[in-house]
Amino acid sequence: xxxxxxxxxxxxxxxxxxxxxxxxxxxxxxxxxxxxxxxxxxxxxxxxxxxxxxxxxxxxxxxxxxxxxxxxxxxxxxxxxxxxxxxxxxxxxxxxxxxxxxxxxxxxxxxxxxxxxxxxxxxxxxxxxxxxxxxxxxxxxxxxxxxxxxxxxxxxxxxxxxxxxxxxxxxxxxxxxxxxxxxxxxxxxxxxxxxxxxxxxxxxxxxxxxxxxxxxxxxxxxxxxxxxxxxxxxxxxxxxxxxxxxxxxxxxxxxxxxxxxxxxxxxxxxxxxxxxxxxxxxxxxxxxxxxxxxxxxxxxxxxxxxxxxxxxxxxxxxxxxxxxx
Amino acid sequence: xxxxxxxxxxxxxxxxxxxxxxxxxxxxxxxxxxxxxxxxxxxxxxxxxxxxxxxxxxxxxxxxxxxxxxxxxxxxxxxxxxxxxxxxxxxxxxxxxxxxxxxxxxxxxxxxxxxxxxxxxxxxxxxxxxxxxxxxxxxxxxxxxxxxxxxxxxxxxxxxxxxxxxxxxxxxxxxxxxxxxxxxxxxxxxxxxxxxxxxxxxxxxxxxxxxxxxxxxxxxxxxxxxxxxxxxxxxxxxxxxxxxxxxxxxxxxxxxxxxxxxxxxxxxxxxxxxxxxxxxxxxxxxxxxx
Numbered sequence: 001x002x003x004x005x006x007x008x009x010x011x012x013x014x015x016x017x018x019x020x021x022x023x024x025x026x027x028x029x030x031x032x033x034x035x036x037x038x039x040x041x042x043x044x045x046x047x048x049x050x051x052x053x054x055x056x057x058x059x060x061x062x063x064x065x066x067x068x069x070x071x072x073x074x075x076x077x078x079x080x081x082x083x084x085x086x087x088x089x090x091x092x093x094x095x096x097x098x099x100x101x102x103x104x105x106x107x108x109x110x111x112x113x114x115x116x117x118x119x120x121x122x123x124x125x126x127x128x129x130x131x132x133x134x135x136x137x138x139x140x141x142x143x144x145x146x147x148x149x150x151x152x153x154x155x156x157x158x159x160x161x162x163x164x165x166x167x168x169x170x171x172x173x174x175x176x177x178x179x180x181x182x183x184x185x186x187x188x189x190x191x192x193x194x195x196x197x198x199x200x201x202x203x204x205x206x207x208x209x210x211x212x213x214x215x216x217x218x219x220x221x222x223x224x225x226x227x228x229x230x231x232x233x234x235x236x237x238x239x240x241x242x243x244x245x246x247x248x249x250x251x252x253x254x255x256x257x258x259x260x261x262x263x264x265x266x267x268x269x270x271x272x273x274x275x276x277x278x279x280x281x282x283x284x285x286x287x288x289x290x291x292x293x294x295x296x297x298x299x300x301x302x303x304x305x306x307x308x309x310x311x312x313x314x315x316x317x318x319x320x321x322x323x324x325x
Numbered sequence: 326x327x328x329x330x331x332x333x334x335x336x337x338x339x340x341x342x343x344x345x346x347x348x349x350x351x352x353x354x355x356x357x358x359x360x361x362x363x364x365x366x367x368x369x370x371x372x373x374x375x376x377x378x379x380x381x382x383x384x385x386x387x388x389x390x391x392x393x394x395x396x397x398x399x400x401x402x403x404x405x406x407x408x409x410x411x412x413x414x415x416x417x418x419x420x421x422x423x424x425x426x427x428x429x430x431x432x433x434x435x436x437x438x439x440x441x442x443x444x445x446x447x448x449x450x451x452x453x454x455x456x457x458x459x460x461x462x463x464x465x466x467x468x469x470x471x472x473x474x475x476x477x478x479x480x481x482x483x484x485x486x487x488x489x490x491x492x493x494x495x496x497x498x499x500x501x502x503x504x505x506x507x508x509x510x511x512x513x514x515x516x517x518x519x520x521x522x523x524x525x526x527x528x529x530x531x532x533x534x535x536x537x538x539x540x541x542x543x544x545x546x547x548x549x550x551x552x553x554x555x556x557x558x559x560x561x562x563x564x565x566x567x568x569x570x571x572x573x574x575x576x577x578x579x580x581x582x583x584x585x586x587x588x589x590x591x592x593x594x595x596x597x598x599x600x601x602x603x604x605x606x607x608x609x610x611x612x613x614x615x
Contacts, residue, residue, distance in 0.1 A: 031431050037505035038424040042436070045421025045475055049439060052472050055456050056448025062455075069455070118348065121341055130342070136601060137349040140356070143593045143600065145534035147552040151559035151586055152355045161579065163358070163375055199352055227334060260537050264560060278450075285451040286541065298449030306446050 063296035076292075083296035092280070100276045103257045106190050112250060114194060115201025116243060120235065122202060123209050124227075135206075138199025149196050150264040153188065154179060182270040189265060193258065208242040209235065248316045252309035255301055277301040356590065363387070363583035370577040386580035389567040390588075396566050398547055399554040400588060402466065406550060407532040407592075410470035414528040415521060417474045418483055423509045425480075426487035437481075444477045450541070457542060468542035469535055469550070479524055486520050487513060526600050533592055555589045558582060 032039070058073065063083055065076040087093055118138075125131040141149065156164050157178040165175045178184045216234050225233065259278040266274045275283075277297060285294030357377055362370060363386055365379035390396045424430055425437060447453075453472065454463075462468040494516070495508045503511065514521065536552040543549060558566060559582045566581065 028431065031429075035424075035427075035430055035505070038427065038430055041420045041506060041509065042424045044417055045480070046436065048417060048421075048471075048474050049443060051460075052453065052456065052474075053443040053447065054439075056452035057446065058448075059452030059455060060448050062452060069458075072459075073452075073455070118345075121345055124337075124341055125345070126338075130345075134345045134349045138352045139601065140594070140597065141352055143530055143597060144590050145536055145552050147534075147536050147556050147560070148586055148590050151555060151582070151589075152359060154560055155359075155579070155582060155586075156355065161373060163373075166373060195352070199348075227337065263537065263540075264556065281450055282541075286454070291451055291455075295449065295451040298451055302446055302449055309445060 060295055060299045060302075062292050063299045065292055067292040067295070069291070079292075083293045084300065086293065087297055087300065092275075095272070096275060096277050096280055099273055100255055100257055102273075103186060103189060103262075103276065104254045106186055107193060107257075108250060110190050111193050111198070112247070114198045116205055116239070118198060119202040119205035119209065119239075120231065122206060123235065135199075135202075138202070140199075141196045142200035144196075146196075146258075146260040146264060149192055150261065153192055157188070179265075180267060180269045182273045185265065185270045185273050189258070189261065192261060192265075204246070205239050205242060208239045212238045244316060244319065248312045251312040253305070254308050255305050356594075359583045359586050359590075362580055363587050365580065367577045367580065370580050385576055386584040389576045389581055390584050392567045395546075396551075396554065396585065396588065399549050399551045402548060403533055403535075403551040406466055406469045406535065407529050410473075410532040411525055411529045413470050413474050414476075414479075415525055418476070418480050418524065419509070419514065419517075419521070421475065422480050422483040423487055423513060424505075425484045428488075437484075440477050440480060454541060463542045464544050464548070466543075466548060469532070469538055473531075473538070476528075479527070483517075483520065483524065486517060490516055522599070526596060529596070530593060530600070551589050555585050558585050 062073055062076065064078055064080060065073075066079050067073075067076045122131055122134065125134075154162075156162055159165050159175045159177050159179075165178075169175050176184070178188060212234065217230055220230050220234060255277060257276050257278070259276075262274060262276055263279055263282070266279060278301070281294045281298045281301070284290045284297065354377075358375065361376045361379050364382055364384070365376050366381035366383035367385060369376065369379060369381050425433055427433065457463055457468050457472055462471060490513060494512055498508050498512050534552060535550055536556070539548075539550050539553045543553075554566070562578075566585070567576070
C-alpha cells in the first residue's frame with residue numbers, strides 16, 4: 001500500500017516551493033480520500049477517548065473552581081488554589097499520606113519478592129505435569145473479584161463462627177477481631193493481596209525464564225557449578241530486567257493502593273489506618289458532595305503519580321534498562 | 326535436565342515440591358470450603374468446624390436465595406453487562422486498532438500518543454462521574470459498559486497483533502473490491518480469532534467482576550450487578566435475599582452467604598480452562614513494546 005505514494009511523487013519534479021506545497025496538499029487530500037474507511041473506523045474510538053478520557057482531563061479544572069453541577073465545567077467561578085490550600089492544611093492530609101505510603105511499602109516489602117521466589121521454585125521442577133498442576137491452581141484467585149476475596153476473608157476471619165477464629169479460640173481461648181481492629185488492617189490487606197495475586201505474578205517471570213538457553217546450565221554444570229551457583233549466575237541475571245521493569249511499574253503506581261480492596265475493607269473502627277487518597281476522594285466527593293475539593297485531592301494524587309512514573313522510568317534508563325515508556 | 330542426585334539435591338527437591346503443593350492447595354482450599362458449606366445441611370453447618378465435603382447434602386440455601394427475585398435479577402444484570410459489554414469492547418477495540426496498525430495512515434502517531442497519555446494521566450473519579458452524568462448514563466446499565474469500552478493497553482496490544490498480519494492477504498481482498506471495513510471483517514478478524522477470544526475473555530471477566538463503577542453510577546438496587554449484591558450480603562450483612570415466607574431459622578446465614586459467593590464465582594471458574602489456554606499468549610503479546 002505504501003507503494004501507492006511513490007509513482008505520484010516521481011511523476012512531476014517540483015519547480016518552486018509553492019508548487020511543492022501544492023503537491024503535498026494534493027497528496028494529503030488523495031491519502032485522506034483513499035483511507036476514508038479507515039478514518040470512519042477510527043471515529044468511535046477517537047470519540048470514546050475524547051469524551052471519557054480528555055473531557056474529564058479538562059474537567060479537573062473544576063479543582064480550581066467552586067463547581068456546581070448546574071453551571072458545569074464552563075460556568076463555575078474560578079477560585080485558584082483555595083481547595084489545595086485547604087487540603088494541605090487539613091490534619092487528615094498527613095494521615096492519608098502516611099496510610100498510603102505505609103500500605104505501599106508493606107506491599108513492596110512483603111508482596112513484591114514472593115512471585116519471584118515462587119517462579120524460581122517452579123522453575124526448579126523437573127516434572128511438567130506437577131508444574132502444570134501447581135500453575136493451574138495458583139492462577140485461579142487472580143480471576144475472582146475483590147468482593148469475592150474480601151467476602152471469603154470475612155467469612156473465614158469473623159469472630160462470629162469464622163473458622164479461623166474457632167481454631168484460634170480452641171488453642172488460646174480468645175478470639176481476635178481481625179476485621180475490626182485497626183492493628184490488623186494492614187496485615188489483612190497484604191495477605192489478601194498475596195493470596196489473590198502471588199500466583200498470577202509468577203506468569204511474567206516464568207515467561208522470562210522460558211527464554212533461558214538450557215545449554216548454559218549444561219555448560220555451568222560441566223564447569224562444576226552447583227544448583228545455587230547456577231541460580232545466581234544464570235537464572236537470576238535472566239530475569240533481572242523483568243524484575244527491574246516490574247519494580248518501576250510498582251513505584252510508578254506507588255500511590256494506587258488497591259482502591260476496591262480498601263473500599264471493601266474500611267470500617268468505622270479502622271478508618272485511622274485505612275483511609276487513603278482514593279477513598280477520601282470518594283467520601284468527600286460522592287457522599288459529601290464537595291466536588292471541587294475532592295477533584296483537587298484527586299488531581300494532587302494523579303500529579304504525584306505522574307511524577308513517580310516518569311521519575312522511575314528515567315531512573316531505569318539511567319541504570320541501563322530499556323524503560324517502559 | 327538431570328541434576329546429580331546428591332543428598333542435598335534430593336532434600337531440596339522434596340522441600341520444593343512440598344512447599345509448592347501446599348501453596349497450590351492454599352489457593353483453592355477456600356473455594357472448596359465455600360462450595361462444601363453451601364451444599365451442607367443447616368444442622369451440619371450449625372455444628373461448626375471445617376467442612377470440605379458435606380456429610381449431609383442439602384439444597385436449602387439455594388432454594389432460599391432463589392425464593393425471591395433479588396438474586397436472579399442481579400445475575401441477569403451481570404450476564405447482560407458481560408455479554409453486551411464484551412461485544413461493545415471487542416467492536417470498539419478492533420475497529421480502532423485496525424487503522425492504527427497501518428503505519429502509512431496520516432494522523433496515526435498523534436492518535437497513538439493521545440492514547441498513551443491516557444495511560445499516564447487521568448481526570449480522576451469525580452470529573453469522570455460528571456461526564457457520565459451529563460450524558461444521562463448514570464443509573465443505567467450503559468454506565469457500566471460505555472465508559473470502559475476500550476482499554477488503552479488492550480488496544481495497543483491488539484494493534485501490534487494486527488501489524489504482524491502480512492499485507493498480501495489484505496491487498497488481494499482489496500483487488501477483489503473490498504473496502505477497508507470489509508477487509509477487517511472478512512480477512513483480519515477471522516485470522517485473529519484466537520487473539521479476539523483472549524481479549525474477549527479478559528474483558529468478560531472484568532465485566533463480571535464489575536463492582537465499584539456500579540457503586541458509583543447505579544442507585545436503584547434492581548440494577549445491581551451480582552458483585553454489589555454480594556457485598557451487601559456477605560460484607561455488610563444487610564440485605565435479605567430470600568422470600569419472607571421462608572423461615573429464617575431453617576437456613577444458616579453462613580450457608581446463604583456461601584451460596585451467593587458460589588454464584589459470583591462459578592462463571593469465572595467455568596471459563597477458567599479457556600482463559601488458561603490463552604492467557605500465557607496474551608501476556609506474551611503484552612510484552613511486545615508498542
